Amino acid sequence: MSATSEFAVSVLLIAYRATDTIAAAIDAALAQTEPCEIIVSDDCSPDDTFAVAQRHVAGYAGPHRLIVRQCERNRGVAAHLSELFALASGRIFVIMAGDDLARPQRVAATRAAFDERPDVYAVGAVVDEIDLAGAPLRRGVRHMPAEFGLDYFVRAGKLATLLGASLAIRREVFERFGPLRASAEDNILTLRAALLGRGLCLDQALIDYRQNPESLGNWIFARHDDSPERFRRRYERTVRMYRDVADDIEASIAQLPELDAERRALAERIVRIYRIEADARSAILDRPRRDWLGPIWRGLREPGLRRKSAERALKLLVPRRWFGLR
Template identity: 55%
Template sequence: MNAVLASEAPLSIEFAPAFVPVAEPWPRVSVLLLCFRDADYIRAAIESAFAQTVPCEIIVSNDCSDDGTFDIAEEMVAAYCGPHRVSVRCTERNLGVSAHFNEAMALAHGEIIVMMAGDDIAYPERVDTIVRAFDDTPGAMVLGSDFDGIDSNGGPIKVSFRKRPERYELDYYVRIGRLIGLLGATMAFRRCVFDRFGPLIGPIEDNALSLRGALLGQSLCLRQSLIRYRRHPGSVSGTVFARDEPPEVATRRRYERTVQFYRGTADDLEYCMRQMPELSPRKRRMAEHVLAMYRIEADAREAFIAQPRWRWLGPVVRGLTQRGLRRKSAERALKLLMPRSWFGLR
């Protein structure tokens, strides 16, 4: 309140109005559209991001590919006029999946992060459906969804992928005895899944984020197809799991890459567990089981491709005593009696 002293004549002062620009608030959702050598598919991917029915921050990030993907993305973003806050960038050098994600994630502002790949196509309602699912389930930290498989030309194909329950927690991984997270192409998460622990450790993002979300709360898998998931030569999943490589090298490379993948995921989980002294005893036990499963499976696969048969015994015995791995380890024990060539190894 302004006061005027009785002994003084009131002053007449004119103030020029000051213009203070008000920063427009960031959208609630950030879409990370990560691409690498996706020149044939990137237009459809970006168009599907632009078609989302709720305003988003859309970050198109290219991992320094040399095929024109970035040029196409840059052109589309420059021409964009619409409700989303859109940007495009390129890494200085090729980083690989996880490091690329870490770098792009540091630029995101949203409280909900939606993942996209440069070769997939999101349905227009995808982001809206994800936001409503998180709002309806406050304890959910990470989610995935069903998807429709397509080939290089966009034609429908069947993609084998084990369905996750609609809602589950960390003990699910131990019950099923499989090292599977949500499909990264369908994944979304609350940003605390990243901020609580910091950059991902390891080469692949989907299992690490799945387990981080399970440490912090519930996981969801929506029974609605929200993307068209493209399977083609050169896709990330094809490269990691050597799906499109010659049979004589595919098995060995698949094992080598999954060893690296499992160890990186285990390192990330172990690091996150150390940051959570508040974990309940039950949840910590489940996390320790999952961690042991990843460690044992990495050792078993490495022994299988690179060591004498007697060295297989250690991981097999550990697996037989490890909850979640007993059946798989029993099956692996039978391989001790069979030639390596039966499994595509020399």
């Protein structure tokens, strides 16, 4: 960040195929109560998202520094964000999505959380879910505990992290480790932040989170796929995601020679958990049943994976077709 940077916070509003929602998302960003740098960036959408964004902000004259841009080619979420992290000037990056609605106090509340806790490197929040038309669905949905560190991920046994749409990070989370090495930006950024310190999930809902069947998360987990191949698609995509996350965090650990022995051991266990989950799912998809035993045994040795691994052991006893495979 330049020593003369005017804004502490850079809002990175990423969009893809968001023609119908981008204007409202921009209005929500511009309604922030704290002046900030706002970068609206379209990931080379095949529709009119970029043109709509340009028209919507034409003649803007307000307290924020506003930039509207488009990637030269489609990058995907992680590469898109990496590009924006390198462009942004703030010391805090607040991520917004082109189909969600940030509350006006989101930037101010997020900055205050960082300022109050120098050891915190990632901040998320509970969210209020809305449908495609903007009608409320669920309120106060929480994806993480109020405070967490590396030890949480070792105990939790689920590979969930802060929701990308609610995520904000300190600049160091990018600068220390470089561009993201995979598509799962929320997992990687949350875990990188935990390597450096701790994370928070605020009790205050700061966004209306739109439940979009075409979102990256819904695509990866095949949540709206009713086809017979749903189970296979979900497992194939999560295997790739988990391995990518493990690769990124392993490389990030290598860039922290000063990491103390206890925290290094926790971080290495997190990498191991992601690899066990990837190996277990891969074995279930394509390998003979005897090859399931290795990942199941390794999982049983990790407290957070014991329940999942025990359930997989039971699957050894039932036909593969019972859980969606031929």
